[in-house]
Amino acid sequence: MTAKRRGAQLVMLAFAVAIVMVAYANVGLGINGQVPAGMLAYGLGLGGLMLAAYFVLARFAPWADPLILPLVTLVNGIGLVMIYRIELSGQPGASAGNQLFWTAVGVVMFSATLIVLRDHRALQRMTYTAGFVGLALLILPLVPFLGREINGARIWVGIGGFSIQPGEFAKLALVVFFAGYLVAKRDVLALAGRRLLFIDLPRARDLGPVLITWGVSVGVLVFEKDLGTSLLLFGAFIAMLYIATQRTSWVLIGILLFVGGALAAGQVFDHVQNRFQVFLDPSDPALYDKIGGSFQLLQGLFAFGSGGILGTGLGQGHPREIPLSFSDFIFAATGEELGLTGLMALLMVYALIVERGLRTSIAARDPFSKLLAGGLSFILAWQVFIIVGGVTNLIPLTGLVTPFMSQGGSAVLANWILIALLVRMSDAARRPPPQAIQDEGLTQVFQR
Numbered sequence: 001m002t003a004k005r006r007g008a009q010l011v012m013l014a015f016a017v018a019i020v021m022v023a024y025a026n027v028g029l030g031i032n033g034q035v036p037a038g039m040l041a042y043g044l045g046l047g048g049l050m051l052a053a054y055f056v057l058a059r060f061a062p063w064a065d066p067l068i069l070p071l072v073t074l075v076n077g078i079g080l081v082m083i084y085r086i087e088l089s090g091q092p093g094a095s096a097g098n099q100l101f102w103t104a105v106g107v108v109m110f111s112a113t114l115i116v117l118r119d120h121r122a123l124q125r126m127t128y129t130a131g132f133v134g135l136a137l138l139i140l141p142l143v144p145f146l147g148r149e150i151n152g153a154r155i156w157v158g159i160g161g162f163s164i165q166p167g168e169f170a171k172l173a174l175v176v177f178f179a180g181y182l183v184a185k186r187d188v189l190a191l192a193g194r195r196l197l198f199i200d201l202p203r204a205r206d207l208g209p210v211l212i213t214w215g216v217s218v219g220v221l222v223f224e225k226d227l228g229t230s231l232l233l234f235g236a237f238i239a240m241l242y243i244a245t246q247r248t249s250w251v252l253i254g255i256l257l258f259v260g261g262a263l264a265a266g267q268v269f270d271h272v273q274n275r276f277q278v279f280l281d282p283s284d285p286a287l288y289d290k291i292g293g294s295f296q297l298l299q300g301l302f303a304f305g306s307g308g309i310l311g312t313g314l315g316q317g318h319p320r321e322i323p324l325s326f327s328d329f330i331f332a333a334t335g336e337e338l339g340l341t342g343l344m345a346l347l348m349v350y351a352l353i354v355e356r357g358l359r360t361s362i363a364a365r366d367p368f369s370k371l372l373a374g375g376l377s378f379i380l381a382w383q384v385f386i387i388v389g390g391v392t393n394l395i396p397l398t399g400l401v402t403p404f405m406s407q408g409g410s411a412v413l414a415n416w417i418l419i420a421l422l423v424r425m426s427d428a429a430r431r432p433p434p435q436a437i438q439d440e441g442l443t444q445v446f447q448r
Contacts, residue, residue, distance in 0.1 A: 013054055020077030024042060067352065068419060076103055083330070174237075279393065299332075300391045307336040317337040330405050357380065376421055376422055380403060
């Protein structure tokens, strides 16, 4: 059974790499009518990386879900193609070679996680350590002479010429903390207090964890000017709290707290107020040319409109006209060249990755695994929703990047580790229980 599953996974992995190579060829054909000269090198590089990941997975997690790795390979590969296309357009900062390097490092981290972490339940013993590490990583950009402010947000840490975004790794540590904490406290948090209309409100004494998490998320929003990470972390905690207690009241309280905190911050802090103004009226001429105004958002919306249903075709769009189209707005650049049809296909791939993660959560045999798999799946889905909602002006723009597609080392590494954790839990959930070996002689004795 395992051999068949691994064979099917290898075929799907090859198919995913083939789709990426066809897209890569289309970029060159669309720009100058020729297949890119470096196509073979990129194909061998991506194929070799994913083959290495496949062998590690087959050796150390043979019962893992066979769909997760091919799906992630497809999204990561399409991201490489789009960054290569944007690099050819001449936009400063875009580099497909750098992204391929970080993908290679991400695969190494994926493999190392599977090799070192043989039993993910060991993370439960590190609950409060993970919480401390997560908070420390969130605070790190605020340290003088260490943190860096880029594009208005202080979410980077620079050491010499090297910089990382610690918040990407903080989300993983905090989800581990949330899972361990909620397993220990879920019975208390599930107790009902007074009933208001049709909702059983929690007891006032149990609001402490929610208020602390809310305070941390508002602090990230105010001091680091990072609406995306703030919304991501608080949303993840509320979602995992709902999974643990099955109480809708926690969701409603969480929504009210975050919306209230964001509105209050918008009245006090200019950078928060500016985000809301751009969201409410991006076509306002006063905002269009303003620093941090609506120019980037409107250029992305124009790209979606230009792409239409089927897109302009790879290599036929104008991604250079969109600021940061290789990172924050890669979804808009993709929408112009692949159209609504291509975007829906990409969103379906993301949905399948999340579905396999939630399926792992359902199949898990212990509460910690259920919460951890559910939380990791949720933050992946939540991040996709936040970035897609931001670039389409469904919600205020947050500055998060599209998982596996946007250029950037920190996000790529953190997301490959996230996938490794899901694969490890999937292997544990799908692995058949050991069968007891019966001694025929002893069996006959007991039968007599």
